[in-house]
Amino acid sequence: MxxxxxxxxxxxxxxxxxxxxxxxxxxxxxxxxxxxxxxxxxxxxxxxxxxxxxxxxxxxxxxxxxxxxxxxxxxxxxxxxxxxxxxxxxxxxxxxxxxxxxxxxxxxxxxxxxxxxxxxxxGFPLPGEHGRPAPEGIEIRPSGEEEFDRWIEVVADGFAHPDTQGVPSHEEFPREVIAAAVRDLVGAAGMRRYSAVRDGALVGGASARMADGIAQLTGAATAPAHRRRGVQTALLAARLADAAAAGCDIAVITTQPGSKSQENAQRQGFHLLYTRAVLVKQV
Structure with missing residues (x-):
């Protein structure tokens, strides 16, 4: 932190x-x-x-x-x-x-x-204090190819059931489209995958892309039944530690305003850098 x-x-x-x-x-x-x-x-x-x-x-x-x-x-x-x-x-x-x-x-x-x-x-400035706290009973580890399909399912399910805290997203996507997009991003962008395991079950997943000194922390999701137990915080801390070890000078994350994800990130020491306005034209 x-x-x-x-x-x-x-x-x-x-x-x-x-x-x-x-x-x-x-x-x-x-x-x-x-x-x-x-x-x-x-x-x-x-x-x-x-x-x-x-x-x-x-x-x-x-x-x-x-x-x-x-x-x-x-x-x-x-x-x-x-x-x-x-x-x-x-x-x-x-x-x-x-x-x-x-x-x-x-x-x-x-x-x-x-x-x-x-x-x-x-954004989070790196290097900094970036311990890897994980609540008792939660293990954060690299996600291997043998569980890739299951990892996709968990992340897609998490995104398909968003947390309701904060400003609601203006977008909703079919679960199969989310799964395909996550698979495309993780497979093409050289991302590192992380799994959260609780009581022997895969309950959360996240990814990170590190390039040009920037660590993009993406794809974090927790199965609805396992939320509010520190999974997201543990996934965030693990990726920060790896980003610092990889020589990145800043880690960034994108959230909905006022969301639980933003709250978790700011508790970990993230600062609000800027806001993107979403502008839409029906054509």
Whole structure:
């Protein structure tokens, strides 16, 4: 846990670095989904430093991310992106950091995008105090290939039954789509997988991607029957320890505002860095 008491300040340089890591994560997951489907429906388009991605119908990877740090997209490019989503019967969802160029938000508003939701990006400075506490009866260990399918099931079930604390998510995804997206992301992005075991049963899972000094802590979920027992806190601490050992200087996590996940992260010493506004246009 970070005990310095000093807030972690996020300037535009740090935000851009985190957003670039997010763009790469989406790019890798999108590529895996397109290989899996092989139907030519998916697409990936660069957008002024960001990316517009469509993986498959109803996928959480269908979005525009990373805008606001490489210029403002012009009308012709936005026309092309909106048409690509319209051709697939999907809305355009843009996740825009509040520290990005405000001109991007103005352009999107003028084109009819509506503010739908928010998500918070939190960060933990590394190295720091990052012990691996695990409540009695809970074991956190690397997840091997022999349990990959079971790990996917547990994580997908956890996401399919979200915690109700905080601001509700504006999105709901079919369980099978969640499972496919998690499999694509974990398999394509070189992530480390972690399992939480309680009384001999796999009750939670999480993953982490470490690149360019950033540890992206992703995919954390606990089976509903085993929540409020410290599983998420133990998974978080284990990934922080490994991120520090890998030489990362910051770990980041994305949460719903006011959620149990945000509460757990802040108790572990995470700082709120910035908020992404979720802007949606029905096309």
């Amino acid at each position: 970070d005990t310095t008491g000093k807030p972690l300040f996020c300037d535009t340089g740090l935000a851009e670095r985190i957003e670039r890591a997010e763009v790469q994560l989406i790019t890798d997951g999108n590529a895996a989904a397109r290989r899996r489907n092989g139907d030519g429906k998916g697409f990936l388009k660069p957008v002024t430093g960001g990316v517009a991605a469509f993986a498959e119908d109803e996928s959480p990877l269908n979005k525009v991310a990373g805008l606001g740090f490489g210029g403002v997209p012009d009308d012709a490019l936005l026309d092309e992106i909106e048409q690509a989503f319209a051709d697939r019967g999907a809305p355009v969802q843009v996740e825009l950091a509040h520290v990005a160029d405000p001109a991007v938000g103005a352009v999107l508003t003028e084109r009819g995008y509506r503010l739908t939701s928010y998500e918070n990006v939190l």
